[in-house]
Amino acid sequence: MLVLESPTKYLALFNKACIAVQRSLKRTTTAGVATPGYCAVKEEAQVRVSHLPNHPSLLRTRIPGSEDAGRLLSISGTVIRTGLVKMMETHRVYSCTKCRGTFCVDAEIEQYNYIPKPTRCLAPGTEHCNSTSFVAAGAEAAEEMQRCVDYQEIKIQEQVGRLALGTIPRAIVVVLERDLVDHAKSGDPITVTGTVMRRWRPVVIGERPDISVIVRANSVHVHSDQAMQVAITDELRAEFCxxxxxxxxxPMHARDIIVASMCPQVYGLFYVKLAVMLVLISGVAHCDASGLRVRGEAHMLLVGDPGTAKSQFLKYAAKLVPRSVLTTGIGSTSAGLTVTAVRDGPEWQLEAGALVLADRGLCCIDEFGSIREAEKSTILEAMEQQSISVAKAGIVCKLNARCTVLAAMNPKGKYDVQSSLAINTALSTPLLSRFDLVLVLLDSHDEQWDSRVASFLLADPSTGASDKGDVAGENVEYPKEAVPDTATNSNDIWSFDKLQAYIAYVKSAFQPQSTPASEQVLTRYYQMQRQRDTLNAARTTIRLLESLIRLAQAHARLMFRDKVVLQDAIIAVVLMETTMLSASILGSTDALHTTFPEDSDLFYAELQDLVLQRLEMAHLADGDV
Structure with a gap:
């Protein structure tokens, strides 16, 4: 308790005790002979404190206030800004001109590391020396007594996923010293254990003093694994098995039970729910022969008319993934999506955008078409190379952006099925080619479909929607356990927490490897798309084959196995056909007006026979699937 209430005093004593123990060990004798070279003493040894007791007063997810000044706390947040590494002078050595004694004055952390000039002689053994004349110590004394350490300031922000709806996240400055410098980068989720302090600039007459709250870090822990943020117990693992x-x-019926748990308050949209589920799970990242990283994260774009539940899928997906960022194109600039340089006093600092903050997670971008054309080019590198190269304000670096992008937008005017996707969306070919799936949702005003949707929503007591937007599922507030889609004929729909744990578990537990049958199907389909007369330059590139591989790996994970079989390849081909961009095998498929099949396994068997027949690979149906 003494350390928690007075960390500045007792942590300094711990550091001195650590140095004293080292010196004692150095004087260890072996067989009565002193061995001074047995070990070396680290004079700048620091005692690090971490893993404080799990108590709300010690472990914080909210930024502390002035009432916590002087206490030792652990604060969890996301790094949004990193400053330059500097050298801080911890104390300065002075020499008295009268008694020739030397003494040192410590830097004031509360006053931006300011070292005040002493008012009287503080040299030991000179209690009666009242001299007020001092000079800086010479080089020899400075080498013996003066110390400079590395110093860096970062800014952490409260994690948005842990805040209540409508709460604006706050930020606080964290001071890093010595070996903690450069321990965390922009976008990293960290837990900082340190002392809460007040800090102010030197007082100026006639101006209001500016006092802020900071944290002087004692230890920093970077959370690199997303799955650690989801509680996966042994009971859950046994339940999944x-x-x-x-x-x-x-097996396909079991898969549809899981898929039906995705956004259950939206009626139908079987292919869309399956596609979103596979994108959240994604494939396996690997390195090629040259050592370059090939991304495993899949990207998806939803293009559709207003009221087709696009935003609803984005909101639900952002809640499923622990580390996610939900933003809109109309409210984001290129700096807001990638990274920007911010001037803080006399220096420049890098501030992370949405793609960097969503590293190893999910970035949902609504109203994707509202982003200006010049700003869309800035996210090309982030979507494919999974990194962002920065050269701003003299700062040249590279930040990680290993995230899945789930975007939604309305078509440019009325969607024309006769025109290409690039014309309907006003997106460039390089940007479209980076999306693994592009699903087009067209509202065809089907009277029978509208009646079924209305009956589904009116039968759900959790929705009191009456206007057109709520009927379409665009603005419905979803509970954690909602009424399932009646088309699935299943009463054992999974809860929100169980579905979240399942996605996190399969992503970490399975690394699917391809089989000869799956490779033949994906290769044959890719060759057919390349040989078509009506070639779509925005989609039929080598990235099409990579997208098929990622979707097949994601489906294998969804099916709870570590091998990509023929079944996974067939589903990847079927989903690619539903994009309405390459309908050469199954014909044009309306992704919006689709419900869950009554017999999932029979439905898949028919799809498999049709796909293999069109690919002229019917002999694979007799093999092991």
Whole structure:
């Protein structure tokens, strides 16, 4: 308790005790002979404190206030700004001109490391020396007594996922010293254990003093694994295994139960829910022969008319993934999506944007078409190379942006099925080619479909929607457990927490490897797309094959296995056909007006026969799927 209430005093004593123990060990004798070279003494040893007791007063997710000044706390947040590494003078050595004694004055952390000039002689053994004349110590004394350490300031922000709706996240400056410098980068989720302090500039007559709250870090822990933010217990693992064992004879039915748990308050949209689920799970990242990283994260773009539940999928997906950022194109600039240089006093600092903050997570961008053309080019590198190169204000560096992009937009005017996707969306070919899936949702005003949607929503007591936007599922507030889609004929829909844990578990537990049958199907389909007369330059590139591989790997993870079989390749081909961009095998498919099949396994068997027949690979149906 003494350390928690007075950390400045007792942590300094711990550091001195650590140095004293080292010196004691150095004087260790072996067989009565002193061995001074047995070990070396680290004079700048620091005692680090971490993993404080799990108590709300010690572990904080909210930024502390002035009432916490002088206490030792652990604060969790996301790094949004990193400053330059500087050298801080911890104390300065002075020499008295009268008694020739030397003494040192410590820097004031509360006053931006300001070292005040002493008012009287503080040299030891000179209590009666009242001299007020001092000079800086010579080079020899400076080498012995003066110390300079590395120093850096970062800014952390409260994690948006842990805040209540409508709450604006706050930020606080964290001071890093010595070996903690450069320990965290922009976008990293960290837990800082340190002392809360007040800091102010030197007082100026006639001006109001500016006092702020900072944290002087004692230890920094970077959370690099997303799955650690989701509680996956042994009971959940056993429950997942038993679920697939019970449905071993009907695997596709079991898969549809999981898919139906995705955004259950939206009626139908079977292919869209399956596609969003695969994008959230994504494939396996790997390095090629040259050592370059090939991304495993899949990207998806939803293009559709207003009221087709695009924003609803984005909001639900952002809640499923622990580390996610939800933004809109109309409210974001290129700096807001990537990174910007901010001037803080006399120096420049880098401030992370949405793609950097969503590293190893999900970035949802609504109203994607509202981003200006000049700003869309800035995210090309982030979507493919999974990094952002910065050269601003004399700062040249590279930041990680290993995130999945889930974007939604309205078409430019009325969607023309006769025109290409680039014309309907006003997006460039390089940008479209980076999306693994582009689903087009067209509202065809089907009277029968509208009646079924209305009946579904009116039967759901959790929705009191009456206007057109709510009926379409665009603005419905979803609970954690909603009424399932009646088309699935299933009463055992998964809860929100269980679905979240399942996605995090399969992403970390399975690294699917391809099989010869799956490779033949994906290769044959890619060759057919390249040989078509009506070639779509925005989609039929080598990235099409990479997208198929990622989707097949994601489906294998969804099916709870570590091998990509023929079944996964067939589903990847079917989803690519639903994009309405390459309808050469199954014909044009309306992704909006689709419901869950009554017999999922029979439905898949028919799809498999059709796909293999069109690919002229019917002999694979007799093999091991």
């Amino acid at each position: 038993s679920f697939w064992v019970d449905h071993a004879r009907r």
